[in-house]
Amino acid sequence: MRVLRYRGHRVETQNYIDNTGVQVADVVVGFVHLEKKSLHDVESLLAAGAVRFDYYCWDLYARIFQYYEDNPEALGWRTEALKAIEDNHGEIAKIAELVSTAIVRAHLATMLRVNIRYDLLAQESEILRLDFWAHAFDIMKHLGAIRYADSGKNAGCWVMSFAEKNGEAVRAEPADEDVKIIVRSNGTVTYVGKDIAYHLWKFGLLGKDFGYKPFHRYADGQTVWSTAVTGEAGAPPFGAAAVAYAVIDTRQSYLQNVVAAAFRALGYGKQAENLHHFAYEVVGLTERCAKELGVAVSAEDKGFVEVSGRKGLGIKADDLIDRLIEKALVEVRTREMTTDADEQATYARMIAVAALRYFLLKFSRRVIIVFDFKDALAFEGETGPYLQYTVVRGRNILRRYAEAHPEFRSESLQQNVSREKLQGFLEGRDGGDFWELTLLAAQLESVAEQAIATEEPAAIAKYAFRLAQAFNNFYHVHHILNEPDAARQQCLLFLVRLVGGTLTRTLDLLGIEVPERM
RNA sequence: GCGCCUGUAGCUCAGCUGGAUAGAGCAACAGCCUUCGAAGCUGAAGGUCGGGGGUUCGAAUCCCUCCAGGCGCGCCA
Numbered sequence: 001m002r003v004l005r006y007r008g009h010r011v012e013t014q015n016y017i018d019n020t021g022v023q024v025a026d027v028v029v030g031f032v033h034l035e036k037k038s039l040h041d042v043e044s045l046l047a048a049g050a051v052r053f054d055y056y057c058w059d060l061y062a063r064i065f066q067y068y069e070d071n072p073e074a075l076g077w078r079t080e081a082l083k084a085i086e087d088n089h090g091e092i093a094k095i096a097e098l099v100s101t102a103i104v105r106a107h108l109a110t111m112l113r114v115n116i117r118y119d120l121l122a123q124e125s126e127i128l129r130l131d132f133w134a135h136a137f138d139i140m141k142h143l144g145a146i147r148y149a150d151s152g153k154n155a156g157c158w159v160m161s162f163a164e165k166n167g168e169a170v171r172a173e174p175a176d177e178d179v180k181i182i183v184r185s186n187g188t189v190t191y192v193g194k195d196i197a198y199h200l201w202k203f204g205l206l207g208k209d210f211g212y213k214p215f216h217r218y219a220d221g222q223t224v225w226s227t228a229v230t231g232e233a234g235a236p237p238f239g240a241a242a243v244a245y246a247v248i249d250t251r252q253s254y255l256q257n258v259v260a261a262a263f264r265a266l267g268y269g270k271q272a273e274n275l276h277h278f279a280y281e282v283v284g285l286t287e288r289c290a291k292e293l294g295v296a297v298s299a300e301d302k303g304f305v306e307v308s309g310r311k312g313l314g315i316k317a318d319d320l321i322d323r324l325i326e327k328a329l330v331e332v333r334t335r336e337m338t339t340d341a342d343e344q345a346t347y348a349r350m351i352a353v354a355a356l357r358y359f360l361l362k363f364s365r366r367v368i369i370v371f372d373f374k375d376a377l378a379f380e381g382e383t384g385p386y387l388q389y390t391v392v393r394g395r396n397i398l399r400r401y402a403e404a405h406p407e408f409r410s411e412s413l414q415q416n417v418s419r420e421k422l423q424g425f426l427e428g429r430d431g432g433d434f435w436e437l438t439l440l441a442a443q444l445e446s447v448a449e450q451a452i453a454t455e456e457p458a459a460i461a462k463y464a465f466r467l468a469q470a471f472n473n474f475y476h477v478h479h480i481l482n483e484p485d486a487a488r489q490q491c492l493l494f495l496v497r498l499v500g501g502t503l504t505r506t507l508d509l510l511g512i513e514v515p516e517r518m
Numbered sequence: 519g520c521g522c523c524u525g526u527a528g529c530u531c532a533g534c535u536g537g538a539u540a541g542a543g544c545a546a547c548a549g550c551c552u553u554c555g556a557a558g559c560u561g562a563a564g565g566u567c568g569g570g571g572g573u574u575c576g577a578a579u580c581c582c583u584c585c586a587g588g589c590g591c592g593c594c595a
Contacts, residue, residue: 021595157593184593191595253522254590281523282589302588331557351557362543363531366523368588375530375544379557382531382543389557397554453535462532465542472558481554496554518557 002509003448003460012119012238015107016198017226019100020124023309025081027057028096030064033077039091039098046102054106055316057099062312086128108216108224110317114353115511118224120238126210126227127198133189135208136197145265146182156185162261180258192255196262203271204240212238243274245455250279250366278455280365283307285315286372304370315371324352327377328385337517347515354384354512361461361510382465384512387503390468390475391514394500397480401493404481413494425491430478434495437470441502448509457510464506471499 004011018024031037037045046053068074084092104121111117127133137158140146146160159179182193200206211231216224225235246256256277263272284304285293295305295313307314328348338344359376363369379385402408426435443463451459480496483489504514 018595023595154593181593186593188593190593194595249589250523251589252595255595257521279523335555335557337555367531368524370530372530378544380544381557383557385557386543389555393554393558400554458532462542465532469542475554476559479554518555 002511003451003457006505006509007445007448007452012241013117014120014122014238015118017100017104017121017123019096019104020082020085020128022078022082023061024096024100025078025085026064027061027099028081028085028092029074029077030060031095031099032081032092033074034060034064034067039094042095042098046098052106053102054110057103058309058316059312061309065310088125088129105216110321112218113318113321113349114356115513117218117222120212121215121224121226122198122210123227124194126229127194129229130208130210132197132201132206132208133193135206136193136200137183137189139200139206140182140196140262140266143266145262149179154179154181154185157181158183160258160262160265162258192258195255196259199244199246199259199263199275202239202241202244203268203275205266205268205271209239243276245276245278247278247280249282251282253277253279276455278365281368283369283371285313286370289315289372292373304368320376321352321356323373324355324377325349328352328355328379331379332518335518343516347518350513350515351379351385351388351518354388354507355379356384357511358382358384358387358461361457362465364456364458384510385518387464387468387507387512388514389518390471391500391503391507392516392518393475394471394496394503397475397496398493398500400481410493410497413490413497416490417494421487422491422494425488428488433474433477434491437474437495437499440467440470441499444502444506460506460509464503464510467499467503467506471503474499 001011001013031042035041045051045056068078081092081096084090085096087093108118137146140160146158149155149157149159159181162178162180180192181190182196183189197206201208201210210227211229212225212235213228213232214223214234215226218224225238248256256275256279260272260275260277263269263275284306287305290305290313293313293315295311305313325348328351329344332338332344332347332351337347355378356376359378360369362382398410402410425431426438447459447463451457474495478492480489480492483492507514
């Protein structure tokens with residue numbers, strides 16, 4: 001998102017809220033049947049704030065799942081809850097709404113800690129209640145992208161042929177296995193159906209829009225909007241995109257292909273091409289890490305342990321962030337760069353976030369990240385703090401120089417360094433090193449373009465690291481403040497400013513802020 | 519069975535629109551703080567790029583094949 005924006009694209013970030021799905025239903029079932037709680041009880045629990053509601057639901061979700069395992073007949077509760085939620089009927093629907101909203105709020109807060117924001121929360125409830133599917137269904141029937149199966153194993157269902165040859169959808173009469181059911185024989189729509197409708201809307205092809213209402217306002221005034229059945233005035237236009245990235249893990253590839261196939265069957269070939277499945281691999285845990293969490297590791301050993309909400313096996317983002325901040329704070333204090341507690345806290349937060357974000361971004365999206373506290377908590381080597389430290393070192397040089405030369409303005413270095421001087425500098429002693437560093441710093445834009453073309457944010461992360469390494473090397477070899485030749489010194493300072501500026505911008509693309517000192 | 523992905527140093531990974539002696543980080547070893555803050559830097563060590571064929575002047579990179587592993591292929595989402 002940041003990289004696209006940097007390259008001049010208008011981008012909006014949506015988060016699909018599956019507020020009518022089984023996960024919400026299961027948590028509601030947990031409240032109602034396991035805990036015998038009423039709507040009022042859940043409201044009180046939430047209002048009291050004695051427990052973290054999101055953590056509470058996480059545990060409850062694992063508990064109800066365990067209960068289903070032991071009592072399969074209890075699955076009827078889920079079906080009941082799902083229906084009530086879909087029909088928006090009764091106390092169960094109200095609890096579901098309460099739970100979903102509270103969880104989304106908690107999610108927004110957690111994501112904000114690591115510099116992630118949203119523009120729009122697209123809720124499944126509105127896709128249902130505003131008849132997005134019915135609309136999409138009409139279009140699909142009208143254009144013959146979908147057909148009714150009146151015999152065979154899918155009798156009574158509306159299905160879409162999914163066989164493809166050379167990327168073209170084949171409409172030939174159908175072997176059953178190349179068919180995806182879109183509408184069940186009981187008349188209800190499957191998940192893919194809803195997803196097709198949502199994606200048609202994303203591209204402005206549905207001929208229908210959501211209502212919108214403000215959901216949350218960030219401290220700087222930016223509003224997060226949510227879809228709504230009856231909207232309020234003042235919402236910016238959403239959707240109608242030229243290009244869409246569906247950021248979902250790689251296991252959903254099949255379904256994303258179904259959506260793209262539906263687009264092609266509808267004659268929207270161009271949009272199908274611009275519908276990118278930004279598939280990333282999942283995160284697993286090392287065996288040691290799972291043990292640390294007190295979970296018995298199953299024998300099937302594939303080198304990592306799968307994260308599973310159902311089993312309650314995972315690491316809560318806030319816990320990890322807390323641990324990172326705690327560790328960063330110790331480092332900040334040891335280094336005694338400031339005694340101001342607020343300042344210390346600010347730096348610790350920035351460093352912690354940098355460590356986490358870089359850790360997640362340095363891997364290409366195709367490899368499974370096997371999580372381990374040892375690696376994720378590292379602040380040395382190829383890490384976020386290393387990059388921040390590099391920028392701070394550069395700034396310190398400029399700051400120290402400015403202290404000794406009160407008239408110095410780093411912004412005017414550009415003018416101080418004439419073309420002739422710079423040329424002499426680059427051709428002179430160690431000119432090759434300087435030239436290499438300059439060249440590397442000039443590559444940000446092309447690296448960004450490449451990251452977009454290959455859909456690989458890790459390319460930015462790797463570039464930041466290479467640039468930081470080159471700068472640290474330069475920093476070590478050339479002593480700038482003791483440089484006797486004034487003209488040369490200006491050139492060196494110019495280089496420091498150039499690289500520091502580029503690295504700062506690169507880190508910004510990674511969502512990493514740089515502390516004043518570290 | 520079919521489809522997608524992965525296999526590179528002890529470990530974790532870059533490099534894959536072909537180009538010179540294959541690169542980092544971690545770990546381990548040897549050094550560098552009276553000098554812009556050592557969250558740093560330097561050195562040495564570590565590799566049949568899963569195996570085999572092919573294309574090419576040239577292959578980790580492209581093609582074929584085999585092996586190993588992961589993930590998908592639901593009237594779940």
